[in-house]
Amino acid sequence: MQHSVTKILVFATASVTALGSLAACSKKPDDSNSATVGITQEPAVFDPHTVVAAGDEEIIYNIYEGLLKFDHQGTLNPCLATEYEISDDASVYTFTIREGVKFHDGSDLDANDVVYSLKRAAGLLDGQDNVALVSELDSIKAVDVTSDGKVQVTLEESNTELLSYFTTGIIPEGYDNCQAAPVGTGPFKFDSYNPGLSVVLVKNDKYWQNGLPYLDKVTFKVCADMDTGLTELNNGNIDIFPYLTADRAAQLDPAKFNTLSNGSNMVQIFALNNSVKPLDDVRVRKAINYAVNRKDIISVTMDGAGVELTTAMSPAMGSYYDTSLNGTFDQDIDKAKSLMAEAGYENGFDITCTVPSSYLIHVNTAVELASELKAIGINLTIEQVDWATWLETVYTGRQYETTVIALTSTYAPYDVLQRYISDSDGNFINYNNPLADDLLRQIPVTTDPAARTELYHKVLGLLTEDACSVYLQDPTTITVVSTRLEGYYVYPMYVQDMSTVKLSGN
């Protein structure tokens, strides 16, 4: 009797333990004409005009299209507009609208849709109180249809730098429900959104570019963090995973995954609050610049995958970037020490670096900076705060001494630099140089391209000369793509273009 009791008990225990290992059978290879992209930022906004967060842009790039569109090399190409014309004084932009384009709801795209969309983005519709949804388009005064069916955009004042903002999504006239039911002209249609889980897009059969897209379905799946994403990749649950570090990407099986990379067009900055002591002294800021070894920072944070920066712009900006500034702040501890002594800080000082804890790269950078700055007697204390706190206290409140962050921008050079105008919302480092203000205000009204490039170079030169902060690197974007897919390009901005992706060998 006792024996059988034991048997029953042992059996019960064993069967439960076995349950765990019974979890499931192995996964069969996926041959459906679809792809899953892992994302670490939960999407929240699907309205093309209210989208500001980079994570949201990634997905809706596939749903909405603007008059113009960037490609993976950062070139601005015609999209819903076939041609554009800018008046000599750059105050009127005229667009010729592409014919034969259909919205996802089946209606045809015409000039009125473009007028509605641009007005909505610029805050010109009735009841919008003139508050632009897309702040850069705030300077639009009027949007009209010309007698020959073109769309004419009139600005309050000359602005040569507005073109890249006409990538703003075009939606059907009168449509105001983009948040719940996005309708655009893009290669993929919005299918469903499960908050915190996934966003599903399906093929737009009537897409105006012949043959595109290839895939029937694209799922954007939310992963809690980079490590869960890696697990999901290994288990075959996701096919594409962007923003990996080089060492994580190297852990993956090269037979199953291709590792692709591109510049990110981001500027990682060790921001120094120019209005707090002792950082208000240009000699101190220069000393810090000379004390920093950018190469080591890139190797610690990105395993070497990054481009060193000494100025406020990424080299990805082409001719606007000033190559003569390269190497301005190569590490020179002696020079740094003498600058510190000159400023009266030969014994160094204590300072706090407030970093957003959710960004490992910035936290690691701060740690490396702390060890490098010891050489000139600066004792850097790292304070980690969550993203919401960082935004309120550091970015908008400017209550900080130093921080580490990456500045993202669209592909517009002016977008990169306008934050350094002293009264700009984005001037969280409190940079204040009337000469730079003046130069920056000249840029949009300068119509001669060569003169404009010259102005950009002058501003960059000033920013470096004033050592307004420490520019560190343009971190490389590393994306892994399953070998079952091909045709994926890494964009130098927060975008996952799925229109060119197809199954390998098809």
Added chain:
Amino acid sequence: MQSKARYLAGKIIELLLTLLVVSWLVFAAFSIIPGDTARVMLGPNASEAQVELLREEMGLNRPLLSRYGSWLLGLITFNPGTSYAYNVGVGELMAQRLPVTIGMSVIAMIMVILVSYPLAIISARKPGKLGDQICSVIGHILFAIPPYVASLLLILLAGSVFSLATVGNYVKPSEDFFGYVGCLLLPSFAIALPKIAMSFKFLRSSIIEQRTSDYVRTSKSHGLSDMKILIRHVLPNSNVSSITIISIILSDILGGSLIVEQVFNLPGLGRLLLSAISRRDFPLLSGIVFYLAFITVLLYFISDIAASLADPRIRLK
């Protein structure tokens, strides 16, 4: 009969008061931490004007106290409000996530009971003998493994060594019930491990205590078999105290599942809670915390009632 009703009424008032205090705590914590919901949603590149527009639109410019008031009012009328970040009803969002958290808790609890009872009975039969010692050592080891460490080990084993597909691949119960249970087995196991140990240790000492009591000897002298004594007398008597321990374990499991979800990438309440905190989504955050507090308090409430039913002496306290 009247004392029973009074006991029940007292417990219900206690439950309501606890919930009210919880809502104050959530509210107080939320008013202290910095962070602006609208700014978090729009990110650093948005202009002040855009942020202000959204703030106005979402009613964030109203004083927090008035927002708390309308939230509490909404709660009483069973309308927990709309999430700022997702723009979806809090109730709807939570309902989508509940199957994960509840499912994991239930499966983990079943595992705890199915494993700890047999082990405790084996152990308690001959205390100090080899079987008991092996079980106890295993119990000690299991007790020392926190759920997130167990999760990582299990993911490593399942994903890399056995290449199982269930890790991180959540299936909705409405689509495939067995797939749903399957994908929750490993995370549930990770939560259950230390609780198995806890329940085992408790039951074991309880059974040993009961077995040495007089009524067992009397029953034995009456000629009852060991099995009968165990099932009819010893276990029911151990149960009285295990009701309490099980309610504690159940609320622990609920808490543990919040962490394990994150590791296993499961869309449960825990991840929703984290995103509500990081986005400063007050309606969602308070909704979830309030719900979890409600479940926990309710569990203790039920266990008190159940214990009083099983043991009439408890009622008199």
